[in-house]
Amino acid sequence: MAETAAKRLKTSPISIGTHNGHFHADEALAVYMLRLLPAYQSSQLIRTRDPALLQTCHTVVDVGGEYDAAANRYDHHQRTFSTTFPGRPTKLSSAGLVYMHFGKAIIAHHLSVAEDAEEVGVIWNKIYESFIEALDAHDNGISAYDPKAIAAAGLEKRFSDGGFSLGAMVGRLNPNWNDPVPADPVQAQQVEDEKFLTASARIGEEFSRDLNYYTKAWLPARDIVHKAYATRLEYDSQGRILVFDGQSVPWKDHLYTLEGNEGGDAKVLYVLYPEKPTPDAKWRVQTVPVTKDSFESRKSLPEAWRGFRDEKLDEISGVPGGVFVHAAGFIGGNKTFDGALAMAVKALEL
Structure with missing residues (x-):
């Protein structure tokens, strides 16, 4: 799946479109992940909700009301959208969609191996479960536990965790409601885009740390654990x-x-x-x-x-x-x- 998506990329300059306004973790990460691939590395980012401008973009994430991998459209807000990652129950966000289609290409590029290498598939599944799925759930309003079951059991939180999550971390990088906004719409959009790029780099850093860990530490440990298990x-x-x-x-x-x-x-x-x-x-x-x-x-x-x-x-x-x-x-x-x-x-x- 990811290999097919990667092969569709053209050598001409590529633009990635996403919505402007308040940004979220899913599209911030989706943009970052795409730019890890050579074909997207120098891509232009266009943040807009203007359908005419989005139509000019090579790839569009989290806006546009369309999921069509053949056309590089990766929105998940449609009423009929219900796509999940293979073997997982959580409805995808734009991050999950991009990872599902391009994740193997990203991992293979990182490891300098073919996309069909066994280790690529192992890490592809692992990073989704350990990192991406939580973002998908957060963006789609899905709780880790069934709220009705928790209420029925009479369970209450013992303390506040500050609401900290990857999604909340990105959310805090949005402009405050009372921050000054340039009167010039073009300048205002530039300020907002700069904050988005900061958020994209921040959550992207966490993704890259996970990618490095699972490729350089977690995967090599697998054989050692297998050997120890065999001699227990x-x-x-x-x-x-x-x-x-x-x-x-x-x-x-x-x-x-x-x-x-x-x-x-x-x-x-x-x-x-x-x-x-x-x-x-x-x-x-x-x-x-x-x-x-x-x-x-x-x-x-x-x-x-x-x-x-x-x-x-x-x-x-x-x-x-x-x-x-x-x-x-x-x-x-x-x-x-x-x-x-x-x-x-x-x-x-x-």
Whole structure:
């Protein structure tokens, strides 16, 4: 899909059209993502709601009332629009539309590989789920949780999070209601466009950080997690202990995927890794969260160990070489691998 869109681009100067006025995260990111591709790198930006001007644009996002990839039109405000990303339930915004059609080309260009390379598809799906989908939901007024179910359960927020989100971050870059506006309409539009470009660069920076992370750190970690997962029975007959020999890597996403693919009730409870990649490194014992972003562990370290350090921890746990166990019970440490393993094995029994 993205490859077809990329191939349609012409060598003539390209203009991207979007609406003027109050801007949002979705079109700010859509413009940024397009400009990551060589064909759009020097594109002209036209912010207007004038149909005649939009008609002159090569590509139009978030305005125009039309979704037609063959014509490079990517609006989502039509009453009949219901398109979602493959395998996901959230209705797309202009960011999601552009990413769905051009995301693979962006990733392939970043990696200097072909668009049909296996790793491109993996990262394409991952970045949508971890980054783009939240913007789609925000722009379309979709809550992360069912508001009716929350009300029925009587749940209330314990504190204000300040309403901070990627969408809110872009929203704050709009002009204030009482900011001075140039009397000349052309100058006024230029001022507004400059603020839009600031917002586009700001949310684009976050997208590029995600792109760098998933291509340079997250993806290379996948093979390491797979190898550790394959040898987990060496440390526990039920495979509840995962060991990284050398150094830790981002493991949660990959572990949950492996467990989901394998099925069954057997789950990893503790992950062991050295604090640094040196022979004399101390070792950590970390619990596996119920979900990636949860503070609840599948099995916390024993309550009797929590908050103790060094010799006192040795005395209480019965395992020599203890360094600490966090008061919340989600992580602990030992001076050696054997000590960390002994802590994990003993914790499984308690």
